[in-house]
Amino acid sequence: MNRLAEEGCDDALVGVGQPGRLALEFVREAPSAHDAIEGVIEDVRRAVPNTRLIEQLSRHD
Secondary structure, three states, rough: HHHHOOOOOOOOOEEEOOOOOOOOOOOOOOOHHHHHHHHHHHHHHHHHOOHHHHHOOOOOO
16 A cells, blocks of 8 residues: 555555455546556556556546
């Protein structure tokens, strides 16, 4: 969790519903939903380099 915060993910709500997976929910301000999502993905990949995105949802979809 500290690594996430250090890489700019201090706005993440973390859940662990399935073994081996983390669920992350963000409230992020950006010029667009796309920019916010791209920023989150970049931040998470810096914090957890071997991570793999399984699913991405947006309230703006």
